[in-house]
Amino acid sequence: MDRRVDRHPPLTASRLGGFAVMAVPLLFLGYFFVYPLLTVLATGFTTDGALDFGPLQTIFKRSALVNVAWFTLWQAVASTVLTLLIALPAANVMARYDFPGKRFVRAAIVVPFVLPTVVVGSAFLAVLGPTGPLRVDLRQTVWAILIAHVFFNYAIVVRTVGTYWERIDPQLLEAAQMLGGNRLAVFRKVTYPLLRPAIASAASLVFLFTFTSFGIILILGGLRHATIEVEIWRQATGLVNFEVAAALAFLQIVGISTILVLYSRYQERRAVQFTPRPAADAIRPATPLQRWHVISNLTVMAILLGGPLLILVERSFRSESGYSLAAYSSLGEPIGGLAVAPTAAMLNSVRFAVAATVLAVGIGLAAATVIAYRRGWIGRGFDALLMLPLGTSAVTLGFGFLLALDQPIDLRTSIWLIPVAHALVAMPFVVRTSVPVLRSVKHHLREAAATLGATPQQVWREVDLPMVTRAALIGAGFAFAVSLGEFGATSFLALPTNPTLPTAIFRLLGRPGTSSFTYAMALSTILMIGTAAAVIAIERLRTDTVGDF
Amino acid sequence: MTRHRKLVLPALTTAILLIATGCTSDDDTANEPPNELVLMTHDSFALSEGTLEQFTEDTGIAVTVLKSGDAGTMLSQAILTKDNPIADVIFGVDNTFLSRALAEGVFAEHESSSLADVHAGLIADPRVTPIDFGDVCVNYDRAAFTDSPPPASLLDLTKPEYRNMLVVQDPASSSPGLAFLLATIGTFGDDGEYTWRDYWEDLSQNGVLVASGWTEAYQGAFTAGGGGGDRPIVVSYASSPAVGVYFTDPPPREAPTASLLEGCFRQVEYAGVVAGTGHEDAAGLLVDHLLSVPVQEDIPLNMFVYPANAQAEIPEVFTSFSPVPGSPVELPVDTIEQNRERWIDEWTDILR
Numbered sequence: 001m002d003r004r005v006d007r008h009p010p011l012t013a014s015r016l017g018g019f020a021v022m023a024v025p026l027l028f029l030g031y032f033f034v035y036p037l038l039t040v041l042a043t044g045f046t047t048d049g050a051l052d053f054g055p056l057q058t059i060f061k062r063s064a065l066v067n068v069a070w071f072t073l074w075q076a077v078a079s080t081v082l083t084l085l086i087a088l089p090a091a092n093v094m095a096r097y098d099f100p101g102k103r104f105v106r107a108a109i110v111v112p113f114v115l116p117t118v119v120v121g122s123a124f125l126a127v128l129g130p131t132g133p134l135r136v137d138l139r140q141t142v143w144a145i146l147i148a149h150v151f152f153n154y155a156i157v158v159r160t161v162g163t164y165w166e167r168i169d170p171q172l173l174e175a176a177q178m179l180g181g182n183r184l185a186v187f188r189k190v191t192y193p194l195l196r197p198a199i200a201s202a203a204s205l206v207f208l209f210t211f212t213s214f215g216i217i218l219i220l221g222g223l224r225h226a227t228i229e230v231e232i233w234r235q236a237t238g239l240v241n242f243e244v245a246a247a248l249a250f251l252q253i254v255g256i257s258t259i260l261v262l263y264s265r266y267q268e269r270r271a272v273q274f275t276p277r278p279a280a281d282a283i284r285p286a287t288p289l290q291r292w293h294v295i296s297n298l299t300v301m302a303i304l305l306g307g308p309l310l311i312l313v314e315r316s317f318r319s320e321s322g323y324s325l326a327a328y329s330s331l332g333e334p335i336g337g338l339a340v341a342p343t344a345a346m347l348n349s350v351r352f353a354v355a356a357t358v359l360a361v362g363i364g365l366a367a368a369t370v371i372a373y374r375r376g377w378i379g380r381g382f383d384a385l386l387m388l389p390l391g392t393s394a395v396t397l398g399f400g401f402l403l404a405l406d407q408p409i410d411l412r413t414s415i416w417l418i419p420v421a422h423a424l425v426a427m428p429f430v431v432r433t434s435v436p437v438l439r440s441v442k443h444h445l446r447e448a449a450a451t452l453g454a455t456p457q458q459v460w461r462e463v464d465l466p467m468v469t470r471a472a473l474i475g476a477g478f479a480f481a482v483s484l485g486e487f488g489a490t491s492f493l494a495l496p497t498n499p500t501l502p503t504a505i506f507r508l509l510g511r512p513g514t515s516s517f518t519y520a521m522a523l524s525t526i527l528m529i530g531t532a533a534a535v536i537a538i539e540r541l542r543t544d545t546v547g548d549f
Numbered sequence: 550m551t552r553h554r555k556l557v558l559p560a561l562t563t564a565i566l567l568i569a570t571g572c573t574s575d576d577d578t579a580n581e582p583p584n585e586l587v588l589m590t591h592d593s594f595a596l597s598e599g600t601l602e603q604f605t606e607d608t609g610i611a612v613t614v615l616k617s618g619d620a621g622t623m624l625s626q627a628i629l630t631k632d633n634p635i636a637d638v639i640f641g642v643d644n645t646f647l648s649r650a651l652a653e654g655v656f657a658e659h660e661s662s663s664l665a666d667v668h669a670g671l672i673a674d675p676r677v678t679p680i681d682f683g684d685v686c687v688n689y690d691r692a693a694f695t696d697s698p699p700p701a702s703l704l705d706l707t708k709p710e711y712r713n714m715l716v717v718q719d720p721a722s723s724s725p726g727l728a729f730l731l732a733t734i735g736t737f738g739d740d741g742e743y744t745w746r747d748y749w750e751d752l753s754q755n756g757v758l759v760a761s762g763w764t765e766a767y768q769g770a771f772t773a774g775g776g777g778g779d780r781p782i783v784v785s786y787a788s789s790p791a792v793g794v795y796f797t798d799p800p801p802r803e804a805p806t807a808s809l810l811e812g813c814f815r816q817v818e819y820a821g822v823v824a825g826t827g828h829e830d831a832a833g834l835l836v837d838h839l840l841s842v843p844v845q846e847d848i849p850l851n852m853f854v855y856p857a858n859a860q861a862e863i864p865e866v867f868t869s870f871s872p873v874p875g876s877p878v879e880l881p882v883d884t885i886e887q888n889r890e891r892w893i894d895e896w897t898d899i900l901r
Contacts, residue, residue, distance in 0.1 A: 043629070064901075118764055122776045125769045130779055218761040219769070223719060223901045237621040238721040239890055240628065240649055315775070319798075326798065402626055406633050413587070413615055413635050494589055494617030494626050494635060503592070509764045509775075510593065511853060512789045512806070513796025517768060517775025 025367035025386070025427075032420050033389050036400030037253070043403055044246020055247035065231065065244075069251060072227040075142065076211040079149035083206050084199065086150055086304070087157035090297040094158055095165035097294050098282040105301065106162075107535040109155040110477060111528045112305055114485035115312075116502045117215025118509060119524045123308035124148050124220060140222030148216045151304060153206045156429075156478075160205070163474050164198035164436055166282065197436040204263050205432055208390040211256065228252045232393045237492075249396040256391030260384035309528060316521035320514065327515075327522035340499045342523055346530065349484055349500040353534070356422035356483035361476050363423065364430030365468070369460075371431065372438035386431055389424040397421070398492025413494055421489040426479030433475040434468050441467055477535040484531055501527050582610060583828045586835050589615045589636035591623045595851040596844065604838045610831055620724050621646070628653045631824070637832040640680060640820040640839060645727050647673060647819060648886030656821035659833045663840045666860045673882055677819035680839050683854035684787040684874045685728035686813040687715075688806050690773035693781030700782065703736055703812035706752060713756035716770040716780040721893050723762045724816070729784045730896055731885065732814035735878030739888070749899045759900055773806050787813060791871035792853045804870045815877040818854070 045051055059065045094106060112120065128138040128147070138144040168191065176186045192199075212229045226234070228248050236245035285291045317323040331342045364386075371383045389397070401421075405411040441464060449459045486502045499507075501523055508520035588601075594616060601612045615636055617623045624646050627639055631653060642650045650656065656676040664678065671679035687706070689699045693714075700706050706715050718726030730745075737745040758780060760766035767785055770778035773793075786792075790804035797805075820839050822832040838844060845861035848854060855863065855873065 121765065122769050125765075125778070126776060218722065219765050223759050223897065234721045237619065237625050239893065240621065240625055240646070241890065242625070242629075320801075399625065399629055402629055402635070412630070491618055492622060492626075494615040494623070497614050497616050506592070506764075507595075509768050511796060512767060512774070512785070512793035514775060514793075515798045516796045520775070 021366045022370050025363050025370070025382070028363050029385055029389075029424075032401075033392075033397070033424055034385075036397060036404040037392065039404035040396055040400035041246055041250055044242050044249070047243075055243040056250065058244060059247050059251065065248070068226050068228055068231050069255075071225060072211060072229075072252075073255070075145060075149075075225075075227070076207050076213075078142075079146055079153070079210040079213075080203050080207045082146055083150045083153045083157055084203060086300065087154045088161065088199070089293070090154075090301065091158045091161040091165055093294050093297045094162035095168075096170070096282055097285050097290065099285065099294055099298075102282075103536060103539070104532070105298070106159065107477070107532045107539065109158055109301060109305060110481050110535050111309060111531050112151050113153075113155055113478070114481045114531045115309075115524060115527065116485065116505055117219060119312065119505060119520070120148070120151070120308060121215060121219030122509075123311045124151075126311050127308055128220075139220065140224065142225065144220040145213075145216060145225060147304075148220055149206075149210050149213065151308065152216070153209055154301075154305060156205050156209075157199075157202045159474050159478070160202040160433055161195065161198045163433060163471055164440075165195060167437075167440075168194050197439065200263065200266065201432045201436055204260070204387065205390070205428060207259070208256065208387060208428075212252070212391055212393060214394070228255075229393050233395050236395050236399065245395070249393055252391070252393055252396075253388070256388060257384060260387050260391070261380065264380045264383040312521050312528075313525050316518060316525045318514075318518055318521075327518045331522075331526075340504070342501070342504060342526070345499045345501050345504045345523075346526070348498050349502070349527075350530075350534075352418050352422065352500065353480050353483035355419035356426055357476050357479040357538075359419055359423035360426035360430050360479040360482075361472060364427040364475065364479075365434060365472055367427065368431045368434035368438060368468070368472075369464075372435050383431075383435075387428050390428045394489045395492050397424075398489035401489065401493060413496065415496060415498060417493055418490050418495065418498075419483070421493070422483035422486070423479070424489075426475075426482040429478035429482065430472055430475035433471040433478075437468050437471040438464060473539050473541055477538045480534055480538060481531055484527065484534070501530075582608070582831050583637075584609075585611045585613060586638060586828060586831055587613045587615055587636040588638045588640060588835065589617060589623065589627065589823075590639070591620045591641040592616045592618055593620075593852060594641060597847050597851060600844050600847050601838075603843065604835060607838075608831070608834060610834075612835065624650055627655045627823075631655055634823045634826055636823055637826040637828050638820060638835045639823055640818070642677070642819050642821070643724070644673065644815075644817045644819075644882050645724070645731065645885055645889070647677065648882045650821075651676060652886070654824055657824040657826075657829055659822045659829070659836055661833075661837050661840050663837065663858060663860075666858045667840070668857060668859050670879075671817050671857050673817070673819070677821040678836050678840055679817050679857040680820045681845075681848050681852065681854040681857050682815055682817045684808075684813040684815050684877050685725045685732065685784065686787045686874060687729075687809040688771075688783050688785040688789050689809065690771065690781040691803075691805055691807055693772055699807070700809060701811070702809075703733060703748070706757075706782070707748065707755050709755070711755065711782065713758075714780055715752065715755075715782045715784075716758040716760055716766045716778070717752075717784045718763060718766050719759055719761050720896055723760075725763050725784055725786070727889075727893070728814040728816050730892060731880055732812050732878045734892060735814065735880050736812050746895060746899060749896060753900055757900075786853065787874055788849070788853050788855070788867060788871045791867045791869075794870050795850065795866050800866075808871065808874075810872065810874040813874040813877045815874075815879070816854075817857070 045053060045055070094102070124144065125139060126132055128134065128144050130137040173186055173190060176190045181189065213227050214229045214233065217225055217227050217230050228251065232245050232248045232252070235241045235248065285294045316327055317325065319326055367382060367386050371379045374382070401417060402412050411417060446459050446463055449463050454462065486500065505520050505523050508516045508523070594614070605611050617626050620641055620643060624642055627650065639655065651674055658675050659678065660675065661678045664672070667679055671682060673679070687700065687703070697710065700711055705711060717729055720727040720730040733748055734745040737743060737748045739745065758770055760770055763785070766783050768774040769776045770780045771783040772778055772781045787808045787810070790806045790808060793806055794800050794804050820836050822829055822836060826832055840858055842858060842861050845856035845858040848856050849864050849867055
């Protein structure tokens with residue numbers, strides 16, 4: 001036998017597996033994110049074959065663009081704080097209490113997340129406009145933007161933090177209370193430190209989403225409010241000014257990377273280990289205070305999330321002569337000028353969403369494993385890299401695909417770019433829901449399993465997997481929703497026509513005529529119902545053994 | 550560090566599958582007719598089933614349609630990929646951005662066989678063929694002007710009786726928005742006593758609302774749109790009244806909206822053979838097909854614009870509800886190209 005083999009552990013399947021756990025996400029992100037991004041930046045910063053950073057200076061010289069950068073940052077911080085304040089009590093309700101229709105509520109709150117912003121935007125204009133129920137005109141104000149951001153991101157906090165919260169043993173809190181702590185002190189000293197990783201996780205997602213907010217800002221913000229994301233789009237597609245667009249994209253990425261690195265340092269230092277308990281035993285609200293707590297949070301959801309959605313549903317039944325089912329009666333036939341039946345568009349949407357979810361969960365779990373177990377710069381770097389696509393402008397990445405992916409195989413117009421682009425945005429959700437759970441698993445649980453003779457694969461399967469499944473499914477629900485809602489770079493690719501539900505809605509909204517509008521609202525309603533049903537189905541997948549450890 | 554094969558294998562397989570299925574071979578040489586042509590266009594492109602299939606039947610060449618966001622996005626993509634094109638034919642570059650596309654060398658020369666039938670004034674350059682045109686005009690909700698007269702000119706919109714009534718689109722993000730800005734520039738001029746800048750200052754004083762795009766303006770803010778807005782005057786197309794009738798069930802006898810036929814800007818959409826495609830001859834045939842009478846007659850009710858080919862018949866709903874503006878505002882494509890960015894910047898400064 002060769003000496004080299006002696007010095008190194010034998011190259012077993014499990015070693016290969018360990019290598020692949022890291023290599024797969026790295027290759028995926030490297031080829032479909034880093035490479036296109038660097039290519040597009042290099043192109044933007046190249047004048048006549050030489051690097052030229054002139055455009056960067058232009059940005060800082062133009063006060064309008066500096067204002068854009070400042071507005072982007074502060075509105076994202078404000079939106080994140082506001083979303084946390086409003087959604088954290090609801091996360092507690094979802095974690096601790098049982099009430100009729102809970103499963104439905106947990107799925108339904110994801111609905112705002114998938115609806116095309118142009119659709120939700122029109123509902124918000126109706127609510128926040130001068131003819132709305134509030135009788136105040138909030139259009140083109142920061143308030144409209146902040147409220148809409150809470151609407152879209154509420155589910156992220158409730159679901160991410162809620163899943164984690166239900167695993168904290170209430171006896172721990174009761175013990176703390178018995179030892180003389182009042183409610184506030186118990187929350188501050190016990191609950192909050194335990195929850196901190198999950199809250200930070202959710203906050204980082206909300207921050208990234210609002211930092212790169214696009215449709216909401218365009219529709220509700222007016223000319224006075226623009227994020228870097230909106231400005232990149234205006235420069236690249238409205239003015240065809242790639243230099244300034246690339247400079248702004250660079251600024252956006254630098255900003256996001258800095259924040260992500262700071263975040264993951266904090267996250268790692270703060271992770272607290274505890275013994276999670278089975279998640280099943282939520283209680284019925286018993287005391288008046290508990291009942292009030294549950295009811296008031298459900299009311300907030302009904303008004304904040306339900307209100308705008310109901311407006312859309314109501315509009316889908318409107319017709320020239322009162323209410324009618326006209327828009328729903330011919331969904332199997334191609335609508336004029338659409339060239340495709342809505343049912344076919346639905347099928348396309350679901351196909352892409354399934355592919356994107358499989359990719360996001362598969363690669364995301366591998367990445368989450370690396371992040372959770374690899375302390376130090378590897379885990380941190382991985383974490384930041386994975387989150388970056390969420391903070392990168394969709395125009396930048398879409399154009400990056402076009403510039404970079406022509407070799408070795410020309411993938412630039414491949415239909416597969418759709419699930420790939422969606423998976424890039426969806427992976428952070430899988431990772432963000434899984435990492436806190438994986439990190440909270442006590443080392444000695446794994447060590448005990450290993451001592452009892454379990455192979456590393458067995459440890460993963462028997463200890464980690466059952467605990468992470470539930471979190472991963474919550475992430476999978478988001479991934480599915482992200483894809484149904486067509487987030488990210490797909491709008492900026494040139495792809496063979498494969499009409500999906502959102503594209504059908506855009507097209508219908510893009511022409512005059514009341515039937516077109518009613519049809520668009522009917523399709524949006526179907527998209528909502530489909531989303532809720534899909535998320536419920538995905539979460540039912542969890543095996544009943546979850547938590548039996 | 551755990552090692553988990555179960556997870557890795559499916560992920561790897563997916564990755565390999567992804568790369569394998571995305572693969573298309575494209576080894577045709579210049580003179581051989583290709584099996585397939587790629588037509589790149591914007592997301593408003595639509596034709597009835599059978600129109601492109603007819604081309605395949607006639608020539609044996611299949612057509613793949615790539616859609617790529619709005620017209621501006623499409624042009625950006627065409628420019629970014631010009632060294633290694635992703636399409637053989639591009640349709641949908643309009644006169645507001647044509648010079649840029651030509652200057653970037655996106656198109657190769659091609660003379661269409663039906664060029665003689667094209668309406669006068671639409672032909673711009675030997676590299677592109679006009680396919681359709683549409684006029685961006687001020688539209689109004691007729692129900693809002695039963696007791697008082699609707700605006701009769703662009704200048705009327707600055708009068709107090711039309712205060713807080715108009716919604717327009719941002720020219721930096723919307724193609725009708727840019728067209729309307731150009732209409733005001735063509736009408737009031739870039740210099741002189743009362744320039745387009747003065748006009749927009751007055752519109753601003755008179756409470757003009759700026760929406761990001763056509764859908765937000767028409768379906769969100771316009772009183773006669775689906776969203777029940779509060780603005781009875783909107784920038785849209787001369788064809789919008791007809792299209793509104795066509796897509797209302799049952800169709801009303803009178804159009805609920807009307808266009809102001811003064812101060813319209815004519816957008817002309819062009820198709821062209823992509824420079825360096827390798828299939829110039831076949832691509833030229835596809836451009837000719839787009840200008841052929843059957844396709845031209847299919848355009849109005851799918852894309853809501855008028856055919857460039859004068860031989861094509863216009864659907865009745867168009868002729869009865871949407872008259873074509875007699876003398877739209879004209880600006881040379883080169884003037885637009887030289888000033889567009891400055892104009893948009895100046896406009897933004899006034900309205901922000």
